[in-house]
Amino acid sequence: MILLLLAGAAIFPACAETTIRVPLANGFDLPVGKPDGEGYYVFRGYYPGGHLGEDWNGSRGGDTDLGDPVWSAGDGVVVFSEDYLRGWGNVVIVRHAYVDENGRVALMDSLYGHLDQRMVRKYQQVKRGQQLGTIGTAHGKYAAHLHFEMRKNIRIGMARGAYDQGYSNYFSPRQFIAARRTLRSGANVAVPVDTFSAPPDSSTDGSDGPPKPPALTRDSGRPGVPVPVPAPARPPRTPSGAVPVPEPGPAPARNATATADSNSQAIADREARLKKLIEENRKKVDSMKDDELDGFWSRLRKKLDEKR
Numbered sequence: 629m630i631l632l633l634l635a636g637a638a639i640f641p642a643c644a645e646t647t648i649r650v651p652l653a654n655g656f657d658l659p660v661g662k663p664d665g666e667g668y669y670v671f672r673g674y675y676p677g678g679h680l681g682e683d684w685n686g687s688r689g690g691d692t693d694l695g696d697p698v699w700s701a702g703d704g705v706v707v708f709s710e711d712y713l714r715g716w717g718n719v720v721i722v723r724h725a726y727v728d729e730n731g732r733v734a735l736m737d738s739l740y741g742h743l744d745q746r747m748v749r750k751y752q753q754v755k756r757g758q759q760l761g762t763i764g765t766a767h768g769k770y771a772a773h774l775h776f777e778m779r780k781n782i783r784i785g786m787a788r789g790a791y792d793q794g795y796s797n798y799f800s801p802r803q804f805i806a807a808r809r810t811l812r813s814g815a816n817v818a819v820p821v822d823t824f825s826a827p828p829d830s831s832t833d834g835s836d837g838p839p840k841p842p843a844l845t846r847d848s849g850r851p852g853v854p855v856p857v858p859a860p861a862r863p864p865r866t867p868s869g870a871v872p873v874p875e876p877g878p879a880p881a882r883n884a885t886a887t888a889d890s891n892s893q894a895i896a897d898r899e900a901r902l903k904k905l906i907e908e909n910r911k912k913v914d915s916m917k918d919d920e921l922d923g924f925w926s927r928l929r930k931k932l933d934e935k936r
């Protein structure tokens with residue numbers, strides 16, 4: 629009995645914490661192209677200690693996926709929804725309760741990063757497939773894509789550097805989802821909602837204030853943990869500090885560069901070559917650290933442009 633209590637305490641760390649009752653997840657779907665990810669591909673996968681999630685890109689290439697809907701992977705409750713520093717952009721974290729392979733109730737977090745818009749607020753209950761926001765660029769820092777993480781550890785929040793970055797704390801998202809498309813559900817579970825060990829700096833929420841010292845550097849000692857993806861030939865939309873606050877509102881104008889036919893043909897060609905290069909280099913890319921990746925992509929881009 630004592631052991632059971634201890635185990636319970638480990639899963640639900642502080643009984644005094646605020647809890648919100650959520651239905652057990654009846655399964656999980658991919659967060660773009662719901663439910664199966666149709667029309668999107670993983671440009672870069674989860675890699676322990678290197679890249680802690682998956683980067684999802686639209687198959688149409690370039691920034692054509694900017695503003696596309698991002699869906700909740702499963703039933704749950706929003707435990708974080710903020711515009712969090714330039715490297716991250718808008719971030720939503722959803723907490724899920726589900727029955728694990730041993731028949732026990734487990735908790736996990738799914739994180740949706742670089743969003744253009746957020747459509748949910750903290751403590752809001754969300755359904756599987758409910759829209760959380762839209763694909764963005766982290767305020768022009770990257771080509772549009774979704775950075776998607778799934779965590780076993782519900783204390784990580786935005787302090788990834790404070791925790792081991794391997795499988796003890798993270799899932800490989802596609803593997804996790806593929807194994808849990810349909811789950812036993814029907815019950816409600818009280819889940820703690822304020823569990824992050826390091827409280828996020830909420831002063832950046834909804835403000836255009838000066839860039840903060842990057843928390844990622846402080847936490848992980850490795851700047852630029854959010855991943856640069858190969859950018860199409862297109863500058864960031866706005867310079868630092870002049871970024872419009874992406875609150876829910878009219879969708880941004882979609883990719884004006886793609887309106888001219890010749891332009892879109894050139895972009896499509898470039899994307900096709902890029903995809904081929906990604907496939908050819910996939911192993912290398914997946915095993916790279918973030919700081920190595922920067923140089924790698926600039927070399928790759930150069931190579932690509934030389935072929936034009």
Ligand SMILES: [Zn+2]
Nearest residue numbers: 682683775855
């Ligand atoms: Zn990423």
